[in-house]
Amino acid sequence: MFEALGVDVPVVLRTALRGGGEFADLFFERVRQCYVLCEGGSVANITQGVRRGVGVRVIYRGRTAYAHGEVLTTRSLVELAETVAAMARENAPGVLASVERPLSNPLAFEPTHPSSGLELAGKIALCQRADRAAHAADPRIRYMEVLYVDSQRELAVANCLGERSEETLHSLRFSAWATALGDDGKRWRSYHGEGGVGGLERFDEVSPEQIGREAAQRAVLNLDAPPAPAGRMPVILAAEAGGALLHEAVGHGLEADLVHGGTSCYAGRLGERLAASKVSIADDPTLPGLRGTYRFDHEAVPSRRTLLIDRGILAAYLYDRVHALRHGASSTGNGRRESYRFPPQVRMSNIFALPGDDDPEAILRGTPSGLYVRKMGSGQVDTLSGDFVFRVSEGYLIENGALGPAVRGATLTGNGPEVLQAIDAVGPTLKFSPGICAKGGQDVAVSDGQPMLRIQELLVGGESD
Numbered sequence: 431m432f433e434a435l436g437v438d439v440p441v442v443l444r445t446a447l448r449g450g451g452e453f454a455d456l457f458f459e460r461v462r463q464c465y466v467l468c469e470g471g472s473v474a475n476i477t478q479g480v481r482r483g484v485g486v487r488v489i490y491r492g493r494t495a496y497a498h499g500e501v502l503t504t505r506s507l508v509e510l511a512e513t514v515a516a517m518a519r520e521n522a523p524g525v526l527a528s529v530e531r532p533l534s535n536p537l538a539f540e541p542t543h544p545s546s547g548l549e550l551a552g553k554i555a556l557c558q559r560a561d562r563a564a565h566a567a568d569p570r571i572r573y574m575e576v577l578y579v580d581s582q583r584e585l586a587v588a589n590c591l592g593e594r595s596e597e598t599l600h601s602l603r604f605s606a607w608a609t610a611l612g613d614d615g616k617r618w619r620s621y622h623g624e625g626g627v628g629g630l631e632r633f634d635e636v637s638p639e640q641i642g643r644e645a646a647q648r649a650v651l652n653l654d655a656p657p658a659p660a661g662r663m664p665v666i667l668a669a670e671a672g673g674a675l676l677h678e679a680v681g682h683g684l685e686a687d688l689v690h691g692g693t694s695c696y697a698g699r700l701g702e703r704l705a706a707s708k709v710s711i712a713d714d715p716t717l718p719g720l721r722g723t724y725r726f727d728h729e730a731v732p733s734r735r736t737l738l739i740d741r742g743i744l745a746a747y748l749y750d751r752v753h754a755l756r757h758g759a760s761s762t763g764n765g766r767r768e769s770y771r772f773p774p775q776v777r778m779s780n781i782f783a784l785p786g787d788d789d790p791e792a793i794l795r796g797t798p799s800g801l802y803v804r805k806m807g808s809g810q811v812d813t814l815s816g817d818f819v820f821r822v823s824e825g826y827l828i829e830n831g832a833l834g835p836a837v838r839g840a841t842l843t844g845n846g847p848e849v850l851q852a853i854d855a856v857g858p859t860l861k862f863s864p865g866i867c868a869k870g871g872q873d874v875a876v877s878d879g880q881p882m883l884r885i886q887e888l889l890v891g892g893e894s895d
Contacts, residue, residue, distance in 0.1 A: 431458060431586035431596050438504040439588045442486070445511035447590060449518030451488035451495070453751070455589035456507070457728060458484045459770040463581040464545070468557035470573060476550070483770040486510050490518035492756050496773040533595050535725045535732040537716055541600045541629025545580035548630060553578050556633070560606050560642030567646040570653065573609040576642065580629075587730035595726035601627050601875065603721075603864065606642045610649035618838070620648035620823060625864040626877065627723045648805065648824050651836050658825060658840035660892035664800035665842065665885045666793060666828065671806045672863030673782055673878030678811040679818040679846035680711060681878075682869070684738050684746075685764075685776040686753035688813050695816040695847060696744060704744045705850030708786050711739040713748060715763065715779035720877040721864040722779035729765035729774055736762045738781075739850070750776045768872035775870050782879030786856025790882050793855045795831040801840060801890050802826040802833055806863075809842075816846035819891075841891035849885055857882030 439456065446454035460482035467475040484507060485498040495517035499510045545553075557576040564574050579602070586596045605623030612618075622644035624636050667675065688694040696704070705711075714735040715724050724733055729751045737745050749757075750765030753776060765774035794802070802825065809820030820842045827834035862879035 435502050437507060441504060442507045442511050443590050445508050446486055446488050446514050449515035451490040451518045453489040453590060455487050455587060456484055457770055458586040460584040461581055466553050466557055466578040468561060468576045471558060471561045473554055485770040486514045487773055488514045488518050489752060494773050498771050533593055533730055533732055537725045539627050539718055539723060543630040544600060545602060545629050556638045560638040563639035564608050564642035564646035567643045568650045570610045570650055571608050571646045572611040575607040577605045579603040589730055593730045595730040597725045599627055600629050602629060602632050604641055606645040608645035608649040610653045612653050618649050618653040620645050626719045626721050628719055652838040655836040655838040658837035658892040660890060662887050662889050664797050665888045666797060666802045667883045668804045669857060669859050669861040669882045671803045673880040674806040674809055675820055676783055676880060677781055677878040678809050681778045681781045683813045683846060684748055686747045686749045687776045689747050690753060690757055693814045695814060699744050702744050703742050704847055705739055705742040706853050707742045708856045709739060709850055709853050710741055710784040712737050713778055713781045717780050720780045720862055721875040722877045727763045727765045728767045731761045731763040733763045748776055750774055766874050768874055772872050777874050778876055780877040785858045785860045785881040788855040788857055790857045793882060793884050797828050798831055800828040802828050818846060819843045843889040843891060852886040853883050854886050855884035
C-alpha cells in the first residue's frame with residue numbers, strides 16, 4: 431500500500447530513529463464512510479467522504495513520540511519523521527532492519543454484499559423502514575432517531591523490525607432510539623442497535639424493522655413498568671443482555687497499561703483464582719462478523735484469541751507492543767487506535783465469557799426471587815478498586831423461579847472480583863452485543879458477549895415514582 435502511494439518507507443523510518451529511539455513505525459489509514467441520520471422519519475444529517483493520513487511513532491526508553499499528517503509523500507513524511515525524532519531524546523542513531531518481511535494471517539473478512547452496492551436513497555430507505563416499524567408497533571411511540579453508518583477502512587503498518595501488515599475492513603452499524611409518551615405525560619427513551627464487520631448481508635440476519643420494533647417495544651415496556659425494587663438480591667443476566675458488565679468490570683482491569691500503571695485491582699495476580707471455576711473469559715478479534723474483529727492490530731501484530739481467565743484462574747493480561755517490551759511480555763495483538771491521528775493503546779476487541787453447560791430454564795427455576803436482566807445499559811467502573819455501577823435497560827422481577835413483571839430504572843452496583851466469585855451458573859448459548867469503547871480520548875469498535883449468567887447476590891438500585 432505504501433508503494434502504491436510512492437512512499438519510501440525505509441527512508442522515513444530511518445529518519446524517525448535519528449533521535450535515538452528503539453522502535454519506529456508508520457500507520458496509514460484511508461476511510462470511506464457514509465453516515466445517515468433520520469429523525470422523525472426525515473433525513474437530519476448525511477455525511478459522505480474520504481479521510482486519509484499517516485501517523486509516525488517513535489518509542490524512546492518507554493516513552494512515545496507521535497505526530498501525524500495528511501500529505502502522503504516521501505518528502506512530507508520525512509519532515510514528519512524529523513519532527514517526531516526531535517521529540518525523542520538525542521542519542522546515537524537507531525539501526526534500521528530490512529522492511530521486506532511481511533506478516534501473514536490467513537483470516538479473511540470480506541463482505542458478501544458490500545455497502546458500496548447500495549445507493550444513498552437505499553440507505554435512507556433502510557432508516558425509514560425502521561422508523562415506520564417502530565411507530566406501527568405501538569401508538570405511544572412519538573419520536574424516532576435511526577442511524578445508518580457504513581465504512582471501508584484500509585490500513586497499513588510498517589515498522590523498523592521489518593514487519594508489515596495490510597488490511598481492509600468493511601463495517602456496518604445500524605441503530606434506533608425510540609421515545610414513548612404515556613397518557614400521563616411520562617416519557618421513556620430506549621435504544622437498540624446492531625453492527626459489525628461485513629456489509630449489507632447483516633440485514634439477512636436482522637431486518638431494519640426488527641431493530642426499530644425492538645427499540646420501540648423496550649421504550650413502551652419501561653413506560654408502563656413500575657420502579658425496580660432496591661436491595662441485595664440474586665441477578666440473572668440473559669445471554670442477550672450483552673457483556674457490558676464483563677467489559678467494564680473485568681476487561682479494562684486486564685489491560686496492561688492499567689495493570690502496570692498501578693490502577694488495576696488485578697495487578698500482580700496472575701495464577702490466582704479470581705473467579706468461580708465455571709468462569710472463563712477470553713478476548714478474541716478473530717471472530718467473524720463482530721465489531722471488534724480484525725486480522726492485524728494497529729501495530730502489525732496478527733490477531734489471536736487470548737484466554738484471560740481460565741476456569742477461574744487469571745491466565746493473562748492484554749498487551750500492546752510498548753507495554754510488552756517494557757515488561758518482558760509478548761504483544762497479544764491488542765494495540766488499537768481510533769484513527770491515524772492517535773498513537774495505539776491497549777484495547778479490548780471482542781471480550782466474552784465462554785459458554786457453560788447449565789440449562790437456562792433450570793437456572794431460572796432455581797432462583798426463587800431476584801432480578802432478570804434482558805438488556806444492559808451504560809455503566810462505569812473504578813479499575814483500581816473494581817467497583818462498578820450499571821444501568822439496566824430492560825429488566826424483570828423473578829418470582830417463584832419464573833419470569834415476573836417488567837421493572838424500570840434498575841441499576842447494578844458491585845465489585846468486579848467479587849462478582850466473578852459470585853457467578854454460580856453459566857448457560858450454553860453465547861450472544862454478543864456491538865459497542866463503542868471510550869478510553870484515553872479515543873473510541874474504538876468492540877463487541878461484548880456472554881451466555882446466561884447467574885450472580886448469587888448484587889446490590890440493585892431502584893427508582894422512585
